[in-house]
Amino acid sequence: MLLIPCPWCGPREEGEFAPGGEGHIRRPEPQAASDQDWAEYLYYRTNPKGLHFERWVHAAGCRRWFNVARDTVTHEIRAVYKMSENRPEGL
Amino acid sequence: MADAVPVARSPLAHLPEAAREMRDDLAVSLRERPLLGLLNLRLDAASEAAQRVKAALGFGLPGEPNRATGEGGRSALWLGPDEYLVVTEPGGEAALARSLAEALQDRGAVTDVSDGRTAIEIAGSRARDVLATGCSLDLHPRVFRAGQCAQSGLAKARIILHQIDDRPGYRVFVERSHAEYLWLWLMDAAAEYRAAT
Known part of the structure; x- marks a missing residue:
């Protein structure tokens, strides 16, 4: 069980949240993108061993989406930041 | 019929x-x-509409997450950065919803969710x-x-x-x-x- 610090509500148990997959995925311009670019946008994810930037929603709480930097090996949550914020540096 | x-x-x-x-x-x-009256209120807490809502309610909306304010049988609960639950005595929701809608002047939304x-x-x-x-x-x-x-x-x-x-x-x-x-x-x-x- 993770204790996830919602940027609005503070630490809450994992059961209140729902994961939303990898964060910071930019949608390419549909007319300009090649089939390869589009396929990567739709289907390709990084799946790293270690630091992973991902989205979560506080589904049973304030129902807001936010970003989490989580270590996929240790489950340590290194940073939590709002959707409007950039990926934190130096993690 | x-x-x-x-x-x-x-x-x-x-x-x-x-x-x-x-x-x-x-x-x-x-x-x-x-049967408490429950109103879902959506608005930007930093807007002028929030000041008018304060006048209509008789007290200010909570400024911090997960806080509640209230006075005389009414309260306002923080639900999200732009979302509040206004609680009032049974039967008072329709009149309060009208005065809140007037205060919002289309700069937000109030919805009766009492049921x-x-x-x-x-x-x-x-x-x-x-x-x-x-x-x-x-x-x-x-x-x-x-x-x-x-x-x-x-x-x-x-x-x-x-x-x-x-x-x-x-x-x-x-x-x-x-x-x-x-x-x-x-x-x-x-x-x-x-x-x-």
């Missing part, structure tokens, strides 16, 4: 009177607060222990005090919890389809503390 007249009815109304109120015990008392939930009040020296049996929130007075609120789960039912005083007393807003289940669960969870005193 005559038009059907809608009648507000508590989701616990089918339980006998005696089963809807449990006040004979100091350690934990439980009662339903049926969606009912409120159960739980109070007494062991009320905190009863809630802790089924809720993952840290309810220790160091962390959660009167004037705070939170959306969470209680025994798997989705709730909005509002601590109303230091007895401690709490208001649990529960979706009406889960109300009977949660009431029966609370009665059961409180039984051990009732027997002890």
Whole structure:
């Protein structure tokens, strides 16, 4: 069980949240993108061993989406930041 | 055929009177607060509309997450960065919704959601222990005090919890389809503390 610090509500148990997959995925311009670019946008994810930037929603709480930097090996949550914020540096 | 007249009815109304109120015990008392007026309010808290809403309500909206403000039978609970639950006495919701809509001047939205939930009040020296049996929130007075609120789960039912005083007393807003289940669960969870005193 993770204790996830919602940027609005503070630490809450994992059961209140729902994961939303990898964060910071930019949608390419549909007319300009090649089939390869589009396929990567739709289907390709990084799946790293270690630091992973991902989205979560506080589904049973304030129902807001936010970003989490989580270590996929240790489950340590290194940073939590709002959707409007950039990926934190130096993690 | 005559038009059907809608009648507000508590989701616990089918339980006998005696089963809807449990006040004979100091350690934990439980009662339903049926048919409270509930308004969902969406607006930018930094806007001028928020100032007009303050005038219409008679008090300001909570400025911090998971806090509640209130006065004279009305309260406003923080639900999100631009979302609040305004609670008023039974029957007062229509008039309050009108005055809030007027105050918003289309810079937000007010929606009557009174029928969606009912409120159960739980109070007494062991009320905190009863809630802790089924809720993952840290309810220790160091962390959660009167004037705070939170959306969470209680025994798997989705709730909005509002601590109303230091007895401690709490208001649990529960979706009406889960109300009977949660009431029966609370009665059961409180039984051990009732027997002890």
